[in-house]
Amino acid sequence: MLETLLTYLKFPFVQNALVVGILIALCSSLLGVTLVLKRFSYIGDGLSHVAFGAMTIAAVLKMTNDMLLILPITILSAIILLRTGQNTKIKGDAAIAMISVGALAFGYLIMNIFSTSSNLAGDVCSTLFGSTSILTLTDEEVWICIGLSIVVVLVFLLFYHRIFAVTFDESFAKATGMRVEAYRLLLATIIAVIIVLAMNLVGSLLISALVIFPALSAMRMFGNFKAVTVCSAVLSVNCALLGILISILAGTPVGSTIVAVDVVAFVLSCIIGKIMGGIKK
Amino acid sequence: MSLITVRNLAVGYEGQVVEENINFTVNKGDYLCILGENGSGKTTLMKTLLHLQKPLNGEILLQDGLTSNEIGYLPQQTVVQKDFPASVWEIVLSGCLGRREWHPFYGKEEKKLATENMERMGITRLARRSYRELSGGQQQRVLLARALCATQKVLVLDEPVTGLDPNATMEMYELIQKLNQEGVAILMISHDVEVAVQYASHVLHLGTPSFFGSKEAYLESELGKLFVLHEKKGGSVEMEKGDRHA
Numbered sequence: 001m002l003e004t005l006l007t008y009l010k011f012p013f014v015q016n017a018l019v020v021g022i023l024i025a026l027c028s029s030l031l032g033v034t035l036v037l038k039r040f041s042y043i044g045d046g047l048s049h050v051a052f053g054a055m056t057i058a059a060v061l062k063m064t065n066d067m068l069l070i071l072p073i074t075i076l077s078a079i080i081l082l083r084t085g086q087n088t089k090i091k092g093d094a095a096i097a098m099i100s101v102g103a104l105a106f107g108y109l110i111m112n113i114f115s116t117s118s119n120l121a122g123d124v125c126s127t128l129f130g131s132t133s134i135l136t137l138t139d140e141e142v143w144i145c146i147g148l149s150i151v152v153v154l155v156f157l158l159f160y161h162r163i164f165a166v167t168f169d170e171s172f173a174k175a176t177g178m179r180v181e182a183y184r185l186l187l188a189t190i191i192a193v194i195i196v197l198a199m200n201l202v203g204s205l206l207i208s209a210l211v212i213f214p215a216l217s218a219m220r221m222f223g224n225f226k227a228v229t230v231c232s233a234v235l236s237v238n239c240a241l242l243g244i245l246i247s248i249l250a251g252t253p254v255g256s257t258i259v260a261v262d263v264v265a266f267v268l269s270c271i272i273g274k275i276m277g278g279i280k281k
Numbered sequence: 282m283s284l285i286t287v288r289n290l291a292v293g294y295e296g297q298v299v300e301e302n303i304n305f306t307v308n309k310g311d312y313l314c315i316l317g318e319n320g321s322g323k324t325t326l327m328k329t330l331l332h333l334q335k336p337l338n339g340e341i342l343l344q345d346g347l348t349s350n351e352i353g354y355l356p357q358q359t360v361v362q363k364d365f366p367a368s369v370w371e372i373v374l375s376g377c378l379g380r381r382e383w384h385p386f387y388g389k390e391e392k393k394l395a396t397e398n399m400e401r402m403g404i405t406r407l408a409r410r411s412y413r414e415l416s417g418g419q420q421q422r423v424l425l426a427r428a429l430c431a432t433q434k435v436l437v438l439d440e441p442v443t444g445l446d447p448n449a450t451m452e453m454y455e456l457i458q459k460l461n462q463e464g465v466a467i468l469m470i471s472h473d474v475e476v477a478v479q480y481a482s483h484v485l486h487l488g489t490p491s492f493f494g495s496k497e498a499y500l501e502s503e504l505g506k507l508f509v510l511h512e513k514k515g516g517s518v519e520m521e522k523g524d525r526h527a
């Protein structure tokens with residue numbers, strides 16, 4: 001088994017998949033904690049559907065680099081969604097549901113009308129579940145992913161304390177002179193970037209899992225923000241690594257394998273959390 | 282020396298006036314209690330003072346070197362905070378962020394300030410504990426310590442004893458009084474008129490008719506007499522309702 005693995009690891013496309021997979025897992029877990037705590041768990045789902053819609057438009061327009069269209073549209077939607085979280089007529093969860101379902105429908109519609117491929121269902125399936133795209137990454141895509149990941153991690157580290165303050169108590173942060181709107185904009189942009197990146201790995205449907213599971217698992221076991229953030233990053237990276245390796249060996253779809261590993265990790269975390277809590281008491 | 286002067290202020294949201302013609306001043310060392318029925322604009326006034334929303338009319342003057350981000354704030358707890366994974370230390374320290382401008386990390390000064398204020402609130406031994414495991418009274422102390430990191434001059438408290446048991450309520454009031462005696466001006470929204478009478482130096486009563494003046498003058502006024510009497514009759518029932526709601 002080890003030999004098969006080593007043979008596979010020599011292929012450049014497997015190496016690419018591992019690099020991209022780990023980076024995306026790292027980025028998505030960093031903000032997962034904030035999103036879950038802010039009751040925005042579903043934003044990943046909603047935005048990934050927007051990205052899916054944008055992707056179909058890019059495909060119809062036969063754009064060579066579809067990132068140029070997907071990224072701006074997703075960022076814009078993220079900004080709108082996070083704004084509606086406040087006092088507006090349409091509440092956060094309803095706004096996410098609206099944008100998500102709408103974008104999904106339009107995406108499928110566009111694919112249906114303009115598609116040149118004979119295997120439409122297969123196309124849709126691979127965009128939604130990302131079954132093969134991580135194994136067909138070009139060098140250029142890998143570099144874009146590495147670049148954006150570095151930016152995301154740097155921004156997160158530099159603004160870590162402020163992200164914590166805004167997540168914990170927006171009113172207090174604002175009252176003591178923080179530019180809360182600017183941070184909301186920053187968060188929205190990072191989230192959009194992560195989601196567009198993650199689409200390559202697990203496809204648009206399973207992105208939510210990548211954002212939510214590591215954060216929830218970490219919150220079961222730890223009671224302070226730093227530990228939760230670190231633990232969620234470590235968990236996420238390891239689950240992604242394990243998931244990719246399993247999928248290579250067993251020939252299962254990459255995205256769903258990673259998510260399955262994440263679910264198992266969550267169950268284990270629940271048990272560990274229970275035991276640790278029991279010892280404390 | 283007055284710190285805050287409010288003149289002809291009208292507050293509300295989305296263009297809807299909730300309360301207008303609000304006039305009062307807060308001096309150094311004052312303990313102002315803001316009373317009023319539900320919906321009389323107490324919380325809206327507080328949010329306006331903290332620049333969380335814009336005044337519809339009138340003006341808020343900050344004097345004596347007080348800047349707008351030097352008003353400490355003890356908000357009512359939100360649902361998000363109830364199960365928030367953060368240590369006491371992390372939360373208290375986050376009160377220092379307003380002082381840091383663009384600097385991404387905390388310095389020695391901030392850590393010292395946080396340590397001092399935790400000592401002041403008697404929560405030093407809780408520093409590494411998780412916020413969500415604390416009792417209601419302890420959580421309020423943590424949030425008070427955070428507010429003190431942001432300011433030494435004015436504290437704004439929004440119903441600080443909601444959901445606390447009688448013992449914790451007493452401790453909270455005594456803690457606030459101690460801070461006031463140390464020179465921190467207090468603005469407190471309260472349902473509890475008896476407490477206002479016991480601890481406050483001034484009373485602002487919102488509604489029609491409204492009242493602003495010293496506690497003694499309030500107790501002499503028709504409005505004060507009526508409200509105190511009314512609260513004594515129905516107060517206990519209302520308190521219970523409030524607790525359950527929280």
